[in-house]
Structures are given as structure tokens and as C-alpha cells.
Amino acid sequence: MATDRRQNIQLTPDGRLRHFLTIEGLSRELLTHILDIAESFAALPGRPVKKVPALRGRIITNLFFENSTRTRTTFELAAKRLSADVLNFNVSTSATAKGETLLDTLRNIEAMHSEMFVVRHSQSGAAHFIARHAAPGVSVINAGDGRHAHPTQAMLDMFTIRRHKGDFTPLRVAIVGDILHSRVARSQILALNTLGVTEVRVVGPRTLIPTEARALGVHVYHDLDEGLRDVDVVIMLRLQKERMDGALLPSESEYFRLYGLTNKRLEAAKPDAIVMHPGPMNRGVEMDSEVADGPRSVILQQVSYGIAVRMAVMSLCMQTHAEEREEA
Amino acid sequence: MTEAPQHIFMQHDGIIDLIDGMTGILRHYLHDREIDNPAIIGIHTGGAWIARELHQRLECADPLGLLDISFYRDDFTRIGVNPQVRPSRIEFDVDERNIVLVDDVIQSGRTIRAAMNEIFDFGRPASITLVTLIERNGRQLPIQPDVVGLRLPLPTHEHIRLTGPDTFTLEITRRTDLSPSS
Numbered sequence: 001m002a003t004d005r006r007q008n009i010q011l012t013p014d015g016r017l018r019h020f021l022t023i024e025g026l027s028r029e030l031l032t033h034i035l036d037i038a039e040s041f042a043a044l045p046g047r048p049v050k051k052v053p054a055l056r057g058r059i060i061t062n063l064f065f066e067n068s069t070r071t072r073t074t075f076e077l078a079a080k081r082l083s084a085d086v087l088n089f090n091v092s093t094s095a096t097a098k099g100e101t102l103l104d105t106l107r108n109i110e111a112m113h114s115e116m117f118v119v120r121h122s123q124s125g126a127a128h129f130i131a132r133h134a135a136p137g138v139s140v141i142n143a144g145d146g147r148h149a150h151p152t153q154a155m156l157d158m159f160t161i162r163r164h165k166g167d168f169t170p171l172r173v174a175i176v177g178d179i180l181h182s183r184v185a186r187s188q189i190l191a192l193n194t195l196g197v198t199e200v201r202v203v204g205p206r207t208l209i210p211t212e213a214r215a216l217g218v219h220v221y222h223d224l225d226e227g228l229r230d231v232d233v234v235i236m237l238r239l240q241k242e243r244m245d246g247a248l249l250p251s252e253s254e255y256f257r258l259y260g261l262t263n264k265r266l267e268a269a270k271p272d273a274i275v276m277h278p279g280p281m282n283r284g285v286e287m288d289s290e291v292a293d294g295p296r297s298v299i300l301q302q303v304s305y306g307i308a309v310r311m312a313v314m315s316l317c318m319q320t321h322a323e324e325r326e327e328a
Numbered sequence: 329m330t331e332a333p334q335h336i337f338m339q340h341d342g343i344i345d346l347i348d349g350m351t352g353i354l355r356h357y358l359h360d361r362e363i364d365n366p367a368i369i370g371i372h373t374g375g376a377w378i379a380r381e382l383h384q385r386l387e388c389a390d391p392l393g394l395l396d397i398s399f400y401r402d403d404f405t406r407i408g409v410n411p412q413v414r415p416s417r418i419e420f421d422v423d424e425r426n427i428v429l430v431d432d433v434i435q436s437g438r439t440i441r442a443a444m445n446e447i448f449d450f451g452r453p454a455s456i457t458l459v460t461l462i463e464r465n466g467r468q469l470p471i472q473p474d475v476v477g478l479r480l481p482l483p484t485h486e487h488i489r490l491t492g493p494d495t496f497t498l499e500i501t502r503r504t505d506l507s508p509s510s
Contacts, residue, residue: 037413040396040415042415043415044418049448049451053399053404078477082399319404
């Protein structure tokens with residue numbers, strides 16, 4: 001994965017983070033820096049005042065063209081914990097539904113002096129499009145675009161892994177389930193490989209693993225027991241039934257029989273392996289409740305860490321633009 | 329920030345002497361105010377080193393508190409995140425405590441303002457006593473230390489910095505452009 005800063009609109013010429021659109025093209029040092037900053041924010045929930053004044057007076061806009069209560073809420077909470085003011089634009093109630101173009105919507109929100117857009121869209125590349133057309137001094141954070149990327153989810157997963165395992169280098173990680181439709185999996189694979197894990201495995205039925213998977217630097221398994229053998233981390237993915245066009249699955253019960261995670265199947269992994277899921281979780285489809293609620297599950301921690309990681313990304317991007325303004 | 333190393337101002341032994349002297353002055357200061365159980369908080373990075381020394385010498389019962397004030401600076405969006413940003417950690421109840429706040433160098437006073445803002449997000453202390461190893465000129469806010477190791481007038485373009493933590497050194501460098509001041 002080459003880092004070509006001239007091509008990467010996420011970065012300034014000297015490598016600072018301007019937008020956060022994809023893990024692709026970001027260095028190990030930068031990803032580690034994001035995780036280090038998130039450590040500072042992860043301690044905030046234990047304090048009487050759970051916010052810092054860093055972005056006081058700044059305006060951050062959540063621009064969600066696709067529903068996602070959890071992601072939008074954690075971005076909103078992240079912005080508020082940085083003391084920013086938050087605007088929430090929901091496409092179903094906004095002017096875009098009345099015929100306004102995306103760029104006109106963008107210009108209108110910029111005129112309200114918003115300095116950051118958090119964008120969720122069903123089309124791959126939507127966040128890039130907005131970043132290319134945003135005014136100078138405005139940052140764009142990708143909160144999920146089509147099947148392409150969900151970089152903050154990947155980074156909160158990396159943060160969760162680092163908190164439990166420390167060093168990435170010796171780790172074997174299995175990502176199980178619907179890889180084909182998963183922007184989360186793509187971002188996770190890029191992040192894990194950039195951070196230098198020993199092995200990334202993808203496990204799932206042939207119909208749900210893209211043919212180009214091996215090119216992403218992963219080992220492909222179609223048998224769950226084999227795929228889980230001696231792994232340190234198990235990441236279960238949601239079956240994205242809403243994105244499935246054809247008959248990719250026989251039935252949910254058949255899927256659970258072959259790929260559902262149970263305590264029995266988890267025995268193949270290392271004894272201290274952790275189990276993750278980006279949510280929302282389909283109990284009894286991707287995972288048995290005994291695993292989801294069991295001692296190796298870190299699923300709820302992922303949600304809290306998500307706020308800290310999003311605060312880190314927001315503060316870094318906002319700082320870069322402020323520095324650029326200062327330099328100008 | 330472009331800086332050229334200029335000279336070593338003080339070596340380890342001299343700095344330890346300053347810390348020993350500060351410990352004595354701090355004991356008197358606290359005694360005069362009938363403070364018998366202070367809690368110590370150091371500001372990353374140099375302040376935390378000095379705070380650790382004072383914490384040992386005063387044999388404080390509570391764990392040493394550590395503050396990284398990066399996200400509280402009034403110039404956060406100019407200076408931004410310190411590349412070595414660390415979590416703040418205060419593992420005692422700040423409410424109604426007598427706090428000894430420690431930094432290595434006070435110049436503008438902005439770091440101390442940010443640190444006090446952060447402390448108040450942990451609770452409402454009974455008092456804050458400010459201790460700095462070096463007090464230099466250049467104050468921009470009405471904040472003065474209560475206990476000082478050494479008062480040092482320096483030309484505005486000179487910058488004094490503590491290095492450590494195993495062996496302390498105070499270095500004076502000549503600033504060639506504007507850089508953040510403490």
C-alpha cells in the first residue's frame with residue numbers, strides 16, 4: 001500500500017490529516033498517533049466533567065444520507081465532548097429531498113460556518129466527492145460510504161484490539177461473515193495490515209467473500225473452525241441483508257450452523273482471544289448470545305471507544321485546518 | 329519551530345539542589361497555611377518529572393496526579409496536539425483537596441491557566457499552590473508561582489527547557505521563530 005501524498009486528498013503536503021476518508025494511504029505512524037490521542041479521550045467518561053474545551057466555538061455538521069442512529073450519536077457525542085456545536089442534517093427531512101443538489105446543500109451549510117462535515121452515504125465515494133468540493137478550511141470525515149470504507153469504525157476496532165492485546169505485531173485476526181458487502185471489513189483489513197499484524201484471515205461462504213480478497217493481503221477460509229484456529233482476535237460482521245441483491249445465502253439458520261459463533265467453536269481460537277462485532281448484531285445469526293454476553297466479548301467497549309477515537313480524528317483534522325489558516 | 333541548541337544552563341546535580349531547596353520552601357509554605365495532606369499534580373512532561381521528585385520528598389499518601397493540558401490550551405487549534413500526548417490521570421478525589429500544581433517553567437502563564445481549568449473538570453479543590461522549577465519573564469496572564477526553584481530573566485528570543493527524566497538538564501536555546509510558550 002503506497003503512500004502517495006500528492007494523490008491523497010486526506011493529507012496536507014507535509015502529511016498532516018486534513019480529511020479522514022479512508023485508511024488507504026495513511027501511514028502506520030499516523031494511525032498510531034490517532035490511537036495515542038484517543039487514549040487521552042478514553043479516560044474522560046470516568047471524570048465528573050466529560051468534555052474538553054479544545055473545539056469550543058467550532059461547528060460540526062453530521063450529514064447523514066443513510067440512517068445510522070449509533071454512528072450518528074457517537075459522532076455527535078464526540079463533537080460535544082470536544083465542546084463543538086453540532087448540526088444534524090438528516091436527508092429525509094432536508095432540502096435535498098426537495099430537489100436541492102448535494103453541492104448546494106454543502107454551500108448552504110458552509111455559509112453557516114460549519115468547519116467539519118461528518119458524512120454517511122449509501123454511495124461509495126460520496127465522502128471523497130464532498131471533500132473535493134468542500135471550501136478550504138472545511139474537513140470531511142467519512143462515517144461510511146457504500147461498500148467502500150468506514151475508517152472510524154476500523155480505528156475504534158484497532159483501539160479496542162490495542163487496549164486488550166498491546167502490540168499488533170504478533171496477532172492473528174479473523175474477520176468472519178459478510179465480507180462482500182462490508183465497508184467495515186475493507187477498512188479493518190487495511191488498518192490491520194498497516195499496523196503490522198502477523199496475519200489477517202477472512203472467513204465466510206464463497207458467495208460473501210469478494211474474488212479480489214486475496215489482493216487485500218488476507219488469507220481466505222471457508223471453514224469457520226479452520227479460520228478460527230489459534231487466532232487472537234475474532235471480528236464478527238453483520239449479515240447485511242438489505243444490501244444483498246440475489247440468493248447469496250440459503251437461510252439464516254443455515255448460515256448460523258456454518259458460520260455462527262458459539263462458545264464451542266470459539267475453543268479453536270486462543271484461550272485469551274477477544275470477540276468483536278461492529279453492530280448492530282443479529283443474535284442467533286452471526287453469534288450466539290452466550291458468546292455476545294460472555295467474558296471474551298468486548299462489543300460494548302467498542303461502542304465507548306468509538307467516541308474517543310472519533311474525538312481524536314476530529315481534533316486532528318480541525319487542528320490541521322487551523323494551522324493552514326495560520327500559515328496563510 | 330526552528331531552534332538551534334545553544335548551551336547547557338544547569339546540570340543534574342544543580343537541578344537536584346534546586347528541587348531540595350524548593351521542597352524546604354514548600355514545606356514551610358504549606359505549614360504556614362496549615363495544609364498537612366497536600367495532593368500533588370504535575371504537568372506533562374517536565375512538570376511531571378519535578379512533581380515526582382517533590383512527591384517522593386514530601387512522602388505524599390495519594391498517588392501523583394498527571395495532567396496533559398493539550399486539549400485545554402487556549403491556542404489548541406494553532407499549536408494542536410502534542411505528538412507525545414498522554415492521558416491525564418488523577419486517581420484521588422479533587423473535591424476539597426489542597427492541590428500542589430507543579431510545572432518546570434512558567435513563562436506566559438497560559439499552561440497554568442489551562443491546567444487549572446482541567447483540574448476544575450475533575451472537581452473543586454480547596455486550594456491550588458503553584459510550584460515551578462524556573463520562573464522566567466514573559467507573563468501574559470496574572471498568574472504567579474507560590475514556590476520557585478530559580479527566578480531567571482531571559483531575553484524574549486531565548487527559551488529554557490528541562491530534559492530528563494533520568495538525568496536532568498536545563499538547556500537554553502535561541503528561538504528563531506515564534507513558538508508556544510509556557
